Amino acid sequence: MAFMVASTLVRSAVRASAAVTARRAFVGARVAARPAAAHIVAATRSSSSVASVRMGMESDLRERLTALYNETPCMPIMVRLAWHDSGTYDKESGTGGPIASIRMKPEIEHDANAGLTVAMDLLEPIKKDFPDVSYADLYQLASVHAIKFSGGPDIPFRFGRQDATEKVVPTPADRLPDADKRMPHLRDIFYRMGFNDAEIVALSGAHTLGRAHKDRSGFDGPWTHVPIKFDNSYFVEITKENPDPALLRLESDMALMDDPDCQALVAKYAADQDAFFEDYSKAHVKLSELGVSF
Ligand code: TBV
Numbered sequence: 227m228a229f230m231v232a233s234t235l236v237r238s239a240v241r242a243s244a245a246v247t248a249r250r251a252f253v254g255a256r257v258a259a260r261p262a263a264a265h266i267v268a269a270t271r272s273s274s275s276v277a278s279v280r281m282g283m284e285s286d287l288r289e290r291l292t293a294l295y296n297e298t299p300c301m302p303i304m305v306r307l308a309w310h311d312s313g314t315y316d317k318e319s320g321t322g323g324p325i326a327s328i329r330m331k332p333e334i335e336h337d338a339n340a341g342l343t344v345a346m347d348l349l350e351p352i353k354k355d356f357p358d359v360s361y362a363d364l365y366q367l368a369s370v371h372a373i374k375f376s377g378g379p380d381i382p383f384r385f386g387r388q389d390a391t392e393k394v395v396p397t398p399a400d401r402l403p404d405a406d407k408r409m410p411h412l413r414d415i416f417y418r419m420g421f422n423d424a425e426i427v428a429l430s431g432a433h434t435l436g437r438a439h440k441d442r443s444g445f446d447g448p449w450t451h452v453p454i455k456f457d458n459s460y461f462v463e464i465t466k467e468n469p470d471p472a473l474l475r476l477e478s479d480m481a482l483m484d485d486p487d488c489q490a491l492v493a494k495y496a497a498d499q500d501a502f503f504e505d506y507s508k509a510h511v512k513l514s515e516l517g518v519s520f
Contacts, residue, residue: 280385284367287359290352291371299454300348301372302436307345308369308514309432310338311362314397315516317420322397323517326361327390338402341442362387366514373510376435378456379503381510386520408481409488419516421509427482427491428505429513434460438474447474461496 295301307328314322314333327333329346345368353364363385370381402415416426436453438445450459450473463470464479482488495502 283356283359284383284385287352287356287364287367288371290355291368292375294348294352295372295375298348300345301376301454301456303341303345304349304365304368304372305432305435307342308365310342310402311365312513312516313415313419314401315419316401317418317517320517322401324362324366324387324514325390325517326365326387327397328365329361330390330392333397336402341439359385360387360389362389370510370514372435373456376454376456379507381507381514383514384520387515387518408477409484412478412481419513421512423485423488424491424505425509425512427488427495428502428509430479430482431458431460431495431502431506432510433479434458438476445474445476447472449474449479458495458499458502461492461502465492465496 308324311326311328312322312324314327315324316322328339328342333339334343334346346365349364349368353359353361356364359367366387367383370383374380401418412426413423416422416429421429433449434453435456437448440446450457450463451470452459460479463473464475464482469475482492495505
């Protein structure tokens with residue numbers, strides 16, 4: 227009798243540890259030595275566990291991204307990475323979009339993507355620890371978290387993007403815009419994705435983060451004085467009559483002034499950061515989900 231009890235205990239202990247191993251494999255490796263997080267517990271509840279596990283995975287991923295951004299202020303290039311992955315979308319053919327095709331040749335070798343391997347390499351250790359998250363989701367989460375980390379809006383995020391396989395026909399090199407062209411070109415590019423003029427203006431506010439690099443685009447310098455802070459200063463700067471000589475203004479930035487409605491929105495965002503955050507957030511969600519069926 228005593229033997230039976232003992233062996234039952236051993237068997238159930240073995241089963242329990244196998245279950246823990248399986249759950250760990252499912253949710254990805256744990257970050258350092260943290261106690262079992264909510265999603266581990268959630269995973270033991272069978273129904274509605276997928277959503278809970280994902281919530282747990284999201285907070286674990288965000289924790290890793292926070293650690294990365296504290297160590298390396300790479301938030302701007304993460305926003306650019308996510309944009310260049312999703313910004314290939316063509317609504318007519320349904321091709322392109324946030325499918326992580328950017329990490330493959332020839333797409334990563336397109337001129338517009340110069341320098342973006344830096345961002346992908348920084349995310350690779352996180353992908354290794356979270357094998358269940360797609361690259362496409364990771365790139366988009368890295369971007370929304372970068373914006374939040376930099377003081378910007380808390381943009382809603384959901385998982386569910388599928389990574390392109392090598393079999394996907396590569397997106398042509400001309401899907402992303404040129405920096406030296408004005409409004410008609412911007413419209414060609416953004417209308418192809420399904421955006422309107424107001425959304426072009428809001429999304430342009432992403433240049434509040436980061437800078438251009440001589441060895442990447444050939445341009446040089448930041449758009450604002452604090453390029454690691456997400457605020458409305460991009461609009462404040464481009465509405466100044468006398469440009470600050472220390473700051474960058476591309477043709478495509480000034481293109482927003484070509485149209486009276488766009489110009490009015492630029493002025494509105496320069497005066498009202500909350501309005502910018504609200505509109506930016508909506509446009510960013512749309513950008514991050516182009517062509518994705520969840
Ligand atoms: C960098 C220009 C997000 N954008 C950036 C560079 C250039 C442009 C410099 C690259 C480098 O040298 O490192 C030249 N990018 C463009 C232009 C277009 C474009 C003209 C035309 C549409 N940009 C952007 C959107 C978003 C960004 C919609 C994100 C939602 N881009 C972005 C960031 C940075 C660049 C955060 O396009 C800084 C990266 C609409 C860094 O610091 O490394 C603004 C708009 O796609 C043009």
